Amino acid sequence: MVHQQVTVELKNDLSITGVLKSVDQFLNIRLDNIKVLDEARHPHMMAVKNCFIRGSVVRYVQLPGDHVDTQLLEDATRREALNQAKR
C-alpha cells in the first residue's frame, strides 16, 4: 500500500491526507505532501509538508478502496474460519 494516497484520522479528530511513505512495527506512519482536512479551522500545519505520525494516536487509516483486494481478504478469512471450525 506504500505510495498510495491515504487519509489518517487521529484520536484528536484531526484528519490528515497524504502519500503513505512507510509504516513501522508500532504502526507509526510517515506521510508526504500532507493536507489537513478542514484546513480553515486548523492552519497549524500550513508549513508542514512531510510528517511522522505516532501509531498510538491513529484511530483510522482510510485506504483507497480500489487498491484493497477484498476477494483475497474474504478468501483468507473463510479459510481461517474453516480451520477454526475443524479444531
Added chain:
Amino acid sequence: MAGFDQKSNVVLSESKERVYSMDEGVEEIPLGLYLVKGDMIVLIGEIDEAVDQAVDLSTIRAEPIPPIRY
C-alpha cells in the same frame, strides 16, 4: 531536532512553543533545549522554511487542536 530514539522520544534544540487562540494572533514562546517524551507526541512535521517564513503568525486565529481521547 537534536536527537531521537526508538520510543520516539525527541530532543529539540532552539525549540519554540506556538500557542493558537481565537482572541489573538499566534503567541510564540522560546523554550530552548527540550526533551519531549514519545508518549506525549502526536505528530512530528518537517517545516517548509520558505512557507513558514511567508506566514504572518500575528494574523492567524485558530482554535487550539483538540486533545487526544483514547
